[in-house]
Amino acid sequence: MDVTGMGKESRVVRLNYEFGLHARPAAKIVEIVSCFKSEVCIEKGKQQARARSVIELLxxxxxxxxxxxxxxxxxxxxxxxxxxxxxxxxGFQEMFGRNL
Incomplete structure (x- = not known):
């Protein structure tokens, strides 16, 4: 996708949540991303997931x-x-804490 007026942005982060990326955090990502018009993806090594898909994130x-x-x-x-x-x-630690 290369459309005039469209921005591109990326950032490398470290997952800071002792339970990893499971269903509840994945659902929260989908919820947050639904507020934006941009297409958002997350990459781990050579794997890529659309941030609007819980299954792909998992x-x-x-x-x-x-x-x-x-x-x-x-x-x-x-x-x-x-x-x-x-x-x-x-955010995950603040939202979900340790009680899962």
């Missing part, structure tokens, strides 16, 4: 401490990447 099997790349393309790409990155860096 298939990444991301564990605590792993590095992931969040990238977005669209008119609000920068805001979308920032929102998702914030979840990975500290």
């Amino acid at each position: 298939a990444l099997a991301a564990q605590n401490g792993e590095r992931l790349r969040i990238f977005a393309e669209g008119e609000d790409a920068e805001s979308a990447v920032e929102a998702v990155a914030s979840l990975f860096e500290h």
Whole structure:
């Protein structure tokens, strides 16, 4: 997708959540991304997942401490990447804590 006026943004983050990326955090990512118009994806190594798909996010099997790349393309790409990155860096622990 290469459309004039469309921004591209990416950021590498470390998953900071001892339980890894499981169903509840994946659902929260989908919820957050649904607020943006940009297409957002998350990459772990050579695996890539659309951030609007819980199943694709779960298939990444991301564990605590792993590095992931969040990238977005669209008119609000920068805001979308920032929102998702914030979840990975500290939001999951704040939202879900240790009681799962």
